[in-house]
Amino acid sequence: MEKLRPDNDYDLELIQKSIDGDMDSFKQIVEKYQNKVARVTTSMLGRSYEAEDVGQEVFIRFHNSISKFKGDSNLGTYLVRIAINLCLNSIKKENKFKTSSLSNGNDLSLGGDEETKNDIASLINHALCSLKPEFRSVVVLRNIEGYTTKETAAILEIPQGTVLSRLSRGHDKLREIIIKLEQI
């Protein structure tokens, strides 16, 4: 989902100012993209404080290597790539692809009013966090972030065929998990 060119130009302007040490410009970047990063980290790690920590780390890492960003790709996509990698590292480190993070009582604020109190949304949140990370990352990028198969493959550095097979298996698993959860 490439953004329009003027948006990219504005991002590049903010980046250049940030490189020159203007922290207000960097703050504007954070504010502009924090919801996008939040969607990725919370869907990957559950609505926990860990998701917020990883979200902060995404922007800190970006700041540390900001001069390396040449604007070849969209800034949002670049940040999503960092977010996905950090989430996968975090999952690997803690070996957590359970639903625990969703029900630990440390919920963050949620977008869209009472949406998550809605049964199906809640079920989907649980089901998503029950998926294995490799399936979850594909589902997050394709279905939540709306990237194309090609873009998803580029972000995850996997072949497009693998994206399609993981997406299909991910959907099957989601369906199974939701049916099971509904029976509880």
Add this chain to the structure above:
Amino acid sequence: MNKLDAITEELSKYNATFNDGFSSHVIEKIQDRKSNGSVDIMKITQWVTLSGIASVSLLLLMIYFTEGSLNMDAVVGLINYSPDEPLLTSLTL
């Protein structure tokens, strides 16, 4: 609408936000890490590489000024060495 359509539609509506003050926390953390002089591996690597290059250049410069050449004999310190020198020394003793 089947179950999968419902799931994908719900996923596309997925939304989340971080707590208030998220951006300020990020900026604070960046400034904290800067002031704590956190170890930047890239900078250390660059520093070590540059000082290595500087040392080698200085050494070559010294060799050139003292020996007047940068050929292999000068570099290994054999430029003024005559192979017969030990023999002559032993004969004159």
